[in-house]
Amino acid sequence: MMYLELQNLLPLYFEESKKQTSEIWGKDLRFEKGEMIKIIAPSGSGKSSLTHFIYGTRQEYSGTISYDGKNIRDLSVENFASWRKDHMSIVFQDLRLLPEQTVLENIDIKRQLNPYHPVEKIEQMAKRLGIGKKLSSKAKTCSYGEQQRVAIIRALMQPFEFLMLDEPFSHLDNNNRITAMELMMEEAHSRGAAIIFADLERADFFPYTKLFYL
Amino acid sequence: MQTGTKASSRWFSYIGLGAGVLLLLVSVQMFINLDQLLNKVNTRKNGFDFISISKKINDENQSVKSVFTKQEIDELRTKPFVDGVAPLMANEFRVHVEASGIFGTDLFLETLENEFIDTVPKSFQWAQGQMIVPLIISSDFLEAYNVFAPGNGLPQMSSTTAERLPIIIECSGQGKQLTFQARIVAFSDRINSVLVPKPFLDWANQNLGEASEEGATRIFIKTKDANNPDFLSYLDHKNYLINKDKTRLGRTKQTLQAVFSGLGVFGVLVVVMALMLFSFYLQLLIARSRDNLQLLLLLGYSPSWLSKNVSKRFIPVYIFIVLAALAVTQILQWAFHHTVMYDRPELSSAINWIVIVIAIGLIILSIITNYRLVRRLLYRLY
Numbered sequence: 001m002m003y004l005e006l007q008n009l010l011p012l013y014f015e016e017s018k019k020q021t022s023e024i025w026g027k028d029l030r031f032e033k034g035e036m037i038k039i040i041a042p043s044g045s046g047k048s049s050l051t052h053f054i055y056g057t058r059q060e061y062s063g064t065i066s067y068d069g070k071n072i073r074d075l076s077v078e079n080f081a082s083w084r085k086d087h088m089s090i091v092f093q094d095l096r097l098l099p100e101q102t103v104l105e106n107i108d109i110k111r112q113l114n115p116y117h118p119v120e121k122i123e124q125m126a127k128r129l130g131i132g133k134k135l136s137s138k139a140k141t142c143s144y145g146e147q148q149r150v151a152i153i154r155a156l157m158q159p160f161e162f163l164m165l166d167e168p169f170s171h172l173d174n175n176n177r178i179t180a181m182e183l184m185m186e187e188a189h190s191r192g193a194a195i196i197f198a199d200l201e202r203a204d205f206f207p208y209t210k211l212f213y214l
Numbered sequence: 215m216q217t218g219t220k221a222s223s224r225w226f227s228y229i230g231l232g233a234g235v236l237l238l239l240v241s242v243q244m245f246i247n248l249d250q251l252l253n254k255v256n257t258r259k260n261g262f263d264f265i266s267i268s269k270k271i272n273d274e275n276q277s278v279k280s281v282f283t284k285q286e287i288d289e290l291r292t293k294p295f296v297d298g299v300a301p302l303m304a305n306e307f308r309v310h311v312e313a314s315g316i317f318g319t320d321l322f323l324e325t326l327e328n329e330f331i332d333t334v335p336k337s338f339q340w341a342q343g344q345m346i347v348p349l350i351i352s353s354d355f356l357e358a359y360n361v362f363a364p365g366n367g368l369p370q371m372s373s374t375t376a377e378r379l380p381i382i383i384e385c386s387g388q389g390k391q392l393t394f395q396a397r398i399v400a401f402s403d404r405i406n407s408v409l410v411p412k413p414f415l416d417w418a419n420q421n422l423g424e425a426s427e428e429g430a431t432r433i434f435i436k437t438k439d440a441n442n443p444d445f446l447s448y449l450d451h452k453n454y455l456i457n458k459d460k461t462r463l464g465r466t467k468q469t470l471q472a473v474f475s476g477l478g479v480f481g482v483l484v485v486v487m488a489l490m491l492f493s494f495y496l497q498l499l500i501a502r503s504r505d506n507l508q509l510l511l512l513l514g515y516s517p518s519w520l521s522k523n524v525s526k527r528f529i530p531v532y533i534f535i536v537l538a539a540l541a542v543t544q545i546l547q548w549a550f551h552h553t554v555m556y557d558r559p560e561l562s563s564a565i566n567w568i569v570i571v572i573a574i575g576l577i578i579l580s581i582i583t584n585y586r587l588v589r590r591l592l593y594r595l596y
Contacts, residue, residue, distance in 0.1 A: 001353065081516030096509055110513055156576050158514070 004031040004054070004162060008063035011049045023212040024050065026063075031194055031210075033161050038208035039198040045214040047198045048093055052167040054196075055090050056080050084115045089160040091168040095151040099140035103131065103150050106139050111157035116191075125153045129180055145171040152180050156187045165190055165197045178205045227492035228535060234484030235539040235576055239569050241478035243547055246566045248470055251558070261468065263440035264330055264404055267454045268432045277297055281431050286452075290431060290435065295445040297551075300431030301325040302407065303415060306423035307387030311396075314380045316368055324407045325415040330434045333400040340414040346395045347383060348445040353401040373401055387422030405434075434569050489580060500524075500591045510596050517596060521589040525581065532580045540565070540573045
């Protein structure tokens with residue numbers, strides 16, 4: 001996938017007037033590979049709606065979203081699955097881990113789907129983000145901050161052209177945020193991929209090429 | 215996925231499936247056994263059975279002449295299990311027979327198409343003007359004669375002697391009397407009558423016949439299988455009387471096949487029930503693992519890949535169940551052949567290929583139905 005287009009997008013549950021104040025809702029936008037996109041989205045502005053619309057998990061919107069010119073509403077279930085497997089990775093705000101599985105299993109389940117890294121890479125990344133000792137613990141026993149780092153590493157296990165981050169650092173201190181962001185930047189560069197980073201406020205450690213207020 | 219709890223419903227469905235499949239396979243095998251057994255017993259040299267039928271005479275229709283009409287014969291001809299029909303035509307004049315002073319009696323003459331007679335020598339021919347009439351008589355008649363001959367001071371005869379015996383036939387009717395010489399040219403095991411060549415009887419009936427009867431009282435049917443249940447039920451339905459000996463096995467076959475059909479249908483029902491039970495179990499399983507499966511789908515696992523994976527866990531079990539049932543069927547067939555049928559050559563100790571094909575079909579069916587079910591359930595989660 002080379003580019004992502006949003007055309008006149010608006011959640012069905014938002015009023016038309018939102019289009020006046022937002023830089024994304026109701027606009028025609030095109031995101032290309034390699035771009036660093038920062039979206040500043042205060043509470044209630046529809047940040048999670050946007051990430052879910054783009055990832056294809058929710059459809060309550062007007063307007064169109066297309067990958068490489070193809071409307072995603074026309075993608076079959078199987079095509080969507082293969083698109084998520086090969087082209088787009090995501091860190092959800094609510095993380096979505098398997099609580100009964102260990103940290104390692106949670107990460108490896110994504111790696112096995114379409115391996116971009118060898119399994120040893122999981123341990124390296126975990127150490128770098130400070131959860132190296134947690135690999136064999138069940139996900140539900142980890143703190144929320146630890147779980148956020150698990151979700152970040154999991155997102156880096158597959159090939160992608162777009163990496164979407166939905167408020168990925170809410171429970172991390174500043175040092176940990178910077179380390180995690182560095183790791184993600186490296187991984188995106190090695191793939192020539194774009195990062196779409198949606199957060200409540202400005203983040204100084206993210207060298208964006210485009211900035212939008214939602 | 216969590217599969218630990220509620221394993222009992224899974225085991226019930228496995229056992230049910232095994233029992234159903236076994237029942238089905240054994241029924242099919244026994245059905246085939248019966249078929250092989252009864253077809254081999256009745257196979258004639260040329261592969262056909264010839265049987266005579268007449269109309270049932272009972273108190274109600276005693277006064278009515280029970281002859282076959284042309285329509286009835288034509289109808290018989292159209293039936294798939296009938297390969298040929300020939301009426302047995304009788305004389306319509308008086309016949310008196312003298313056998314070189316040994317005995318004399320009034321007799322009947324009949325004729326049948328040559329194709330239906332088991333022994334037809336070249337000499338069994340007659341043309342107008344020919345004074346010697348060839349006869350084919352039932353070998354039962356010769357046997358009966360030899361039984362009562364000594365008691366009446368008559369010489370016993372071999373079939374060769376009988377064929378040399380000079381016979382005089384006196385035919386009378388329409389105020390005329392004609393005398394012919396006759397020779398027995400063959401004995402028939404099949405036809406219980408005194409047969410003359412058709413041209414002779416046609417000619418004589420025309421010249422001496424008193425009444426012109428429509429139809430025949432007896433007709434011969436040529437069929438591939440006198441034990442064909444369709445054939446027998448057709449005859450029953452039409453109230454036709456038939457040579458019982460030749461079809462007694464057929465009646466047994468009819469009954470047994472009905473029994474095994476019933477068992478087979480029951481087997482199919484059990485298989486269906488077991489598959490349904492298993493599908494409920496799968497639905498339960500998927501409902502309980504709903505969150506995990508949903509997450510896997512979210513991460514990019516495709517529904518068809520997941521359903522293949524879920525199905526893969528059950529496929530070996532299905533294959534094992536059906537193969538086990540097939541093995542038990544094989545053991546039962548061997549035991550049946552060896553102990554009940556004393557290794558009769560018509561049957562085989564090995565199960566029939568049709569049974570194996572059905573077993574493979576069942577494996578494919580169960581795999582496909584479950585795969586489709588899982589896939590449908592997963593698509594619903596997407």
